[in-house]
Amino acid sequence: MIRFSSPFQLTFGRVAFPRYGNTLCRIRRPLAAQAQTRTYAQRLDADDSVLEKEWKRRLYSWKTIGLFAIPLISFGLGTWQLFRLKWKLALLDDVNDRMHRRPIALPLRVTAEEIGRNEYRRVLVHGVFDHSAEMLVGPRAYEGEPGFIVVTPLVREDGSRVLVNRGWIKRELKDPKTRPNSQDIDAVTLVAFVRRAPRANSFTPKSDPNTNEWYSIDLDLMAQRTNSQKVLLDAIQLDSATSIVDDAKRGIPLGTPMEIDIRNNHLQYLITWYVLGVLTTGMLVYNIRRPLTASARVKRMRDRAGSFL
Secondary structure, eight states: OEEEEETTEEEETTEEEEOOHHHHHHHHHHHHHHHHHHHHHHHHHHHHHHHHHHHHHHHTSHHHHHHHHHHHHHHHHHHHHHHHHHHHHHHHHHHHHHHTSOOEEOOSSOOHHHHHHTTTOEEEEEEEEOGGGOEEEEEEEETTEEEEEEEEEEEOTTSOEEEEEEEEEEGGGOSGGGOGGGOOOSOEEEEEEEEOOOOOOTTSOOOBTTTTBBSSOOHHHHHHHHTOOSOEEEEBOOSOHHHHHHHHHHTOOBOBOSSOOOOOOHHHHHHHHHHHHHHHHHHHHHHHSOOOOHHHHHHHHHHHHGGGO
């Protein structure tokens, strides 16, 4: 039979045991809470350590180095395109001013410095074409139709020669016999642009003067073959659109138009490089940002929850 003899004793039969149950519970609960808190803090520290190592590994990786280099290169190229844009706009203004000046007579002897100063300047030149030394450069397309550029030496009054880019003809009119209207033997007076020798790209085959095959306007080789000055003139097409169509049918070369379209894509390139720089900068910041630690997450949750935590 069990009975309680006092608040601190438990009697079982004739033997009395002290009542330690409640006291032990009171002692064990604070110790367990402290152990649980200590274990939770240790887990937070361990998580923070792992996150820190992961962040450092990501910070010093090749991916981060590449993402750091791309914005620098992009902003550098964009800035370079900005300077190129300013240069091109100044060049276009200069070319436009030269093109609209009054034509001047081309000197009998022209130096390279004069050509550089007067490129795209309109000049008047008088002489007779030497059709026996005609050179066809191509193939060249005009409005999607294949053809060739006709370059013919012009013999001037003192016997000197200059090379004239007369313009474009159709491919089926390659043989001079098929276009007798372009083989005039009378003296002509041309209005033409002064041009520098164009540069051929690395993919253009080399011309062969011996077989009279020309894939680009090589001013040195052409001048040497025809015994001409190293002067290139682009004949200007002064006729109306109806006359141009009629000339093309008759085999008369289509000259350079009065208004020359010089490409200027530097603004598009500038925008492209700067946009790429901004995007890659955002990727870089996202990649190297320091992650939020576990303890900081807990603090943020408590701050958001307010007094409930």
